[in-house]
Amino acid sequence: MTDNVLVTDENRVRTIRMNRPEKKNAITRAMYSAMAEALETANADVVRVVVLAGAPGAFSAGNDMMDFMEAPPHIGGGDMPPVERFMRALVGCEKPVIAAVDGLAVGIGTTLLLHCDLAYATKRSMFTTPFVNLALAPEFGSSQILPGIVGRVVATELLLLGEKWDAETAAAKLLINKTLPEDDFETAVMEIAARIAGLAPGAVQAAKKLINTPAEDLFARIEREGEIFAGQLRSDEFKEAATAFMERRAPDFSRFG
Ligand code: COA
Numbered sequence: 001m002t003d004n005v006l007v008t009d010e011n012r013v014r015t016i017r018m019n020r021p022e023k024k025n026a027i028t029r030a031m032y033s034a035m036a037e038a039l040e041t042a043n044a045d046v047v048r049v050v051v052l053a054g055a056p057g058a059f060s061a062g063n064d065m066m067d068f069m070e071a072p073p074h075i076g077g078g079d080m081p082p083v084e085r086f087m088r089a090l091v092g093c094e095k096p097v098i099a100a101v102d103g104l105a106v107g108i109g110t111t112l113l114l115h116c117d118l119a120y121a122t123k124r125s126m127f128t129t130p131f132v133n134l135a136l137a138p139e140f141g142s143s144q145i146l147p148g149i150v151g152r153v154v155a156t157e158l159l160l161l162g163e164k165w166d167a168e169t170a171a172a173k174l175l176i177n178k179t180l181p182e183d184d185f186e187t188a189v190m191e192i193a194a195r196i197a198g199l200a201p202g203a204v205q206a207a208k209k210l211i212n213t214p215a216e217d218l219f220a221r222i223e224r225e226g227e228i229f230a231g232q233l234r235s236d237e238f239k240e241a242a243t244a245f246m247e248r249r250a251p252d253f254s255r256f257g
Helices: 029-044 065-070 082-092 108-115 142-150 152-159 167-172 185-197 201-211 218-233 236-246
Strands: 005-010 013-018 049-053 058-060 097-101 104-106 118-122 126-128 178-180
Touching: 005 029, 013 029, 013 185, 029 049, 029 082, 049 185, 058 097, 058 108, 082 108, 097 108, 097 185, 104 108, 108 126, 108 142, 118 167, 118 185, 126 167, 142 152, 167 178, 178 185, 201 218, 201 236, 218 236
Parallel strands: 013 049, 049 097, 058 104, 097 118, 104 126, 118 178
Antiparallel strands: 005 013
16 A cells, blocks of 8 residues: 555546655555556456546656665566556556656656557656666667657667657657646546547447557458457447437447446
8 A cells, every 4th residue: 555646536537646746756666556456456447547647747757766776676577576567557458548747757657658548748748768878778668669659760869868858749759649738737638538438438448459459460450350340330339329320319338338
């Protein structure tokens, strides 16, 4: 248990908030464990969307440096360290995860964005992965995912040079979806979360899974999609969507999932 992570559920949206503002939300082992638990249980709960948020001005200053020195995690090295449990839970989360970044996103604070489904940031946000500057190296798939998003040359600026990207740069390079005004930032993110929470949950999870399935032969993908599409066509969710269309009303997916 830690007070440095606050988990709240409202209208099927789970908010996981890093809450250690005095340390700029540097993430401790206890915080990773709490966040992992909240993500793991989201798969079984009625939660439809997860929002990952920080403190005003500090999304996260990255891994706690003291923790790094006291208990250096060895990812994939046997006993699963809390940071690995957290990142596995994030990567494996079946529900869409939205990152709400206001301020610093350093180290894993930026790495984790690569595993969120959507990411929004205020204009004052700053993104950097100073691993090499700290004599460390890229982590959790970032050396593969980031070049895929921004290209190898630009990824090198962030992952090797440790450059700092402001929010506009991060949006232009597609690290995040877009910037949102600081006033009412979280309200705006919650509106997006509410939109997703109002969609058919089976269809949302199917889309997330497909989007995150690695590239394959195109006909294999078409068949994979076709199976899921056919399943959805037979689903009660689709029955509700089609009936609502005929009755000229908005669909109501609240009874599903
Ligand atoms: N681990 C542990 N403590 C951290 C931390 C981290 N990653 N980042 C910040 N803190 C602590 C500071 O030590 C300081 O604690 P103190 O008040 O007890 O001295 C407090 O948070 C505030 O940080 P401070 O440096 O005074 O704030 P700032 O606004 O001037 O700078 C940062 C913020 C994030 C730019 C700066 O703290 C920093 O570079 N931190 C290290 C970030 C990092 O390299 N993370 C990647 C790890 S792989």
